[in-house]
Amino acid sequence: MIKSLLEYQKVDAELREIEVSLKQSEERKKASSAKNFLNGANESVAKLDQRAEELVGKFNASLKLLGQLEEELKEYEGIDDMNEDQLSYVKKKSQALAEEINNLTSAIDGLSKEIESVLKEFAQLKADIKKAKAQYSEYGPKYNELKASKEDEINKIQARLKKLESGIDVEVLEKYKQRRKDKIFPVLNEAQEMSKHAYCRCGTELSLTEYGNLKNGNIVECESCHRLLYLSKA
Numbered sequence: 001m002i003k004s005l006l007e008y009q010k011v012d013a014e015l016r017e018i019e020v021s022l023k024q025s026e027e028r029k030k031a032s033s034a035k036n037f038l039n040g041a042n043e044s045v046a047k048l049d050q051r052a053e054e055l056v057g058k059f060n061a062s063l064k065l066l067g068q069l070e071e072e073l074k075e076y077e078g079i080d081d082m083n084e085d086q087l088s089y090v091k092k093k094s095q096a097l098a099e100e101i102n103n104l105t106s107a108i109d110g111l112s113k114e115i116e117s118v119l120k121e122f123a124q125l126k127a128d129i130k131k132a133k134a135q136y137s138e139y140g141p142k143y144n145e146l147k148a149s150k151e152d153e154i155n156k157i158q159a160r161l162k163k164l165e166s167g168i169d170v171e172v173l174e175k176y177k178q179r180r181k182d183k184i185f186p187v188l189n190e191a192q193e194m195s196k197h198a199y200c201r202c203g204t205e206l207s208l209t210e211y212g213n214l215k216n217g218n219i220v221e222c223e224s225c226h227r228l229l230y231l232s233k234a
């Protein structure tokens with residue numbers, strides 16, 4: 001059984017090599033980085049949109065308030081027939097208004113600068129989206145072509161694997177396939193024996209029961225790294 005599984009794993013390694021080469025290909029990397037960017041871009045657009053709306057709302061409200069203050073100031077300027085008390089009141093009021101107007105004007109300036117920077121961000125984002133779309137439409141099909149070019153080879157290996165499956169215990173095979181999905185490879189490894197103890201290649205020492213199982217020719221799973229283990233002399 002161990003021999004069959006090792007043989008299976010050897011053929012499986014050919015399949016894995018193709019899978020890894022596809023995954024690490026320039027075509028896939030470029031296609032998937034563009035796709036990831038585009039997936040996140042909608043959210044970025046929505047956030048900027050909201051920010052722009054807030055700023056424009058504040059900007060308009062401030063402009064309106066500025067108009068009101070300026071009107072009020074004009075009213076005070078129009079009064080010329082006053083006694084001293086009234087005159088001193090109006091003077092103070094005018095000064096306060098003028099100061100308020102000043103502050104508001106610089107706040108409006110700041111808002112307008114912020115709006116400008118949001119617009120710049122928008123333009124940049126738009127350009128980036130365009131670039132990512134172009135990259136995706138170039139490398140998406142290229143990656144599909146690359147995958148298609150390996151299809152024959154993959155099918156042949158899978159047929160060989162299918163044939164080898166019959167010599168392997170169903171449960172062990174299921175476990176092997178699961179570990180393979182978990183990106184553990186090689187799945188089946190030789191346990192190391194040292195002065196009457198057995199170890200996984202990750203360094204974990206196996207229990208005496210597990211060691212006994214190994215010596216009886218069984219496959220044992222390391223509870224730390226989940227690799228499957230065997231003893232070659234068993």
Ligand SMILES: [Zn+2]
Binds near residue numbers: 200202203222224
């Ligand atoms: Zn381990």
